[in-house]
Amino acid sequence: MGGLRKVAAPFVVPGPPGVAVRAGLKGLSGQDETVLRRVGTLLGSLAAGDLAARCAAGLEHDGEQWARRKRALTGESSARWAGSMTRATHDQWALARRGQLAHLQNLQAGVDTVTHRLAQPLGAKGTRNTPGGYGSRREWFAKSRRLWVLQDRLEQVRADFEAGRVRVVRGGRKLLRTRHHLMAAGLSEVQWRLRWQAERWFLQADGESGKRYGNETIRISPEGEVSIRLPAALAGLANAPHGRYVLACRIVFHHRGEQWADRVTAGRAVAYRIHYDVDRGRWYVTASWQTPPVQTVPLSAVRAGGLAGVDLNADHLAARRLDEHGNPLGAPRRFDYRLTGTAGHRDAQVRHALIRLLHWAKRHGLALAIEDLDFAAETTREKHGRRKRFRKLISGMPTARLRARLVSMAAELGVAVVAVDPAYTSRWGAQHWQKPLTSTTRKPTRHDAAAVAIGRRALGCPIRRRTAPPPPHRSDAVGHRTVQARPGIPGREGSRPRVPGPRTRSVPSGRGAKAGDQCAHNRSGHTAEHEPWTQDSLPLSP
Known part of the structure; x- marks a missing residue:
């Protein structure tokens, strides 16, 4: 970290x-x-x-x-x-x-x-x-x-x-x-x-x-x-x-x-x-x-009724509603626009997408959480090298204009806007929320998961999911904790390291030197943990 x-x-x-x-x-x-x-x-x-x-x-x-x-x-x-x-x-x-x-x-x-x-x-x-x-x-x-x-x-x-x-x-x-x-x-x-x-x-x-x-x-x-x-x-x-x-x-x-x-x-x-x-x-x-400066609503009051996280993308706005505890509610929403054609057409597309987003938020009484984006330093040719398509994608996103229009249009409708740091929202959202939100009838995108991450950060909640309560014993029979380790972490299924020193109690079975070797327990071809057993030679005479 x-x-x-x-x-x-x-x-x-x-x-x-x-x-x-x-x-x-x-x-x-x-x-x-x-x-x-x-x-x-x-x-x-x-x-x-x-x-x-x-x-x-x-x-x-x-x-x-x-x-x-x-x-x-x-x-x-x-x-x-x-x-x-x-x-x-x-x-x-x-x-x-x-x-x-x-x-x-x-x-x-x-x-x-x-x-x-x-x-x-x-x-x-x-x-x-x-x-x-x-x-x-x-x-x-x-x-x-x-x-x-x-x-x-x-x-x-x-x-x-x-x-x-x-x-x-x-x-x-x-x-x-x-x-x-x-x-x-x-x-x-x-x-x-x-x-x-x-x-x-x-x-x-x-x-x-x-x-x-x-x-x-x-x-x-x-x-x-x-x-x-x-x-x-x-x-x-x-x-x-x-x-x-x-x-x-x-x-x-x-x-x-x-x-x-x-x-x-x-x-x-x-x-x-x-x-x-x-x-x-x-x-x-x-x-x-x-216009005279208006006293902004306290952040605690904005969080009280939940809000909607909004992820800005090159062709759409991905929104997801969350309650005051950071739990996703309902289905994800998508508001499309196209940044092609003349400048007036592009501007109209952005306004149309924003007004649909604001009407949806106004109808449900939600505030909006957006990323405080600034791509001025991200479009340099030397930073992304040959990734011309990615540079063009970033340069074409109207972050400043969309943010200014969203703030002015939201103020007209009385919708509060919360800005959050954009660091790691897409990565952590996909890591912690894309799979849990997937069902047999709905497969969320990385943008939907990023919207959840943005909303949770605006609510003051950690992006990763809530830690499960500890099991009644230290074994992993009931499964690993939610934030203990990801499935691909090396050593995840291994035993805890043995602490050297004098023992204060007897060592029960299954706690020996080979306790971590799961394939050696009760399986043919492996030596058991107890003393080795050998068959005595047959007697030569009765």
Whole structure:
């Protein structure tokens, strides 16, 4: 047990810090679309220049430089537009910085792994925590060349990280690279250009508490009227007082519409973002706001009524209900989804599986226990070597998105979520629960057994089954204890070792030197434990 890592304690996952709802801008006139495009293009160019200035400042950026950037943008737009742009720029730079650190750590892990394996003899076996040597001389040579490549990349990334240099592409690096592969992407140059421009537009404004309808820049009334404060350079396009432009359409938030209406009526802060969907040819507006922190339910209260363990897999969610003592109840449940097709289709599949899981848990009054998964360090090429299929499987599992969606959707339905350490849940679940749950009509999978292990860990119970009470005597006539030893353990059927020393009582039969030799008892061909018996020779005469 000394080689096993320490398992963290389970905890109740707090609810989401905010919400976001989206509605379509239906019924826009041609003038409305022209104004939105011109405003987005102007503010997008200003945001691009501000991002370049922030990246050039690097680690030497401070509050005074932030104020100078905001003053420079205020003259060409407005103070509120400038505040939104500088804040978005800062968030984008911070995100790129975190990604750069993750990339640095990934490269360092790859270099360490390759260096260790190159130092091992060819064909050397690895241990549970460290890999062994490479299988052939050819592979060793190829990895030695790759080590130089990784070290060169590591030096470049480390130099950029220490200097505070980040590389950010407004519009997305993936879309930028698509420009050179239009035929493979199935796009024309005009279609790609429209996508590129739409991604680089800037039409988002932060909310302000105490202001009318919670936002002075992009204002939406409770009746659905949308008005935009135009930048100074486009003030001539205004159709309303105070340099504002009112759109011809009315919007309705079908999801959380009452919450949104209560906020805007009370003048509480609501942030808005207007964006254009190129594939559908439609405009949308997204409203978001922060929610006050809610006191989470104590873990003891969550465990009181039992819960359901959920095992995340590449194509389904395996769930198993457990009572408060950790005993499985009912049949295992499976909620399928497919991570194929477009991103929107994959996202819809995940949402559909989660809502079915949550409705099932809500119907039975159960909390959910999930693994606190993070596969960021498990998808490296050097960690799993040639196991391309396994690397692709791990990379394709949307652990972060599924966890975030599960927490937000569970909070809406009032279902508590408990996160547990994922260490050894699949291995120990299959070892201790897959066979006991098997019957003539049902054969559980490893995922079903892992769901039981996850649920038991959330309840504070050991994953292995409960120890049976001791037999009335020390022999194994009534069978071995449940957790004493597995069937394949060497010496399981042997006798206990004889303790040397003076005897305080006589040794009964069956306790001699050959007591452990089971095949020597009352079987032909073996010497008995008592004194050997020999037949006397026949007499020569009567």
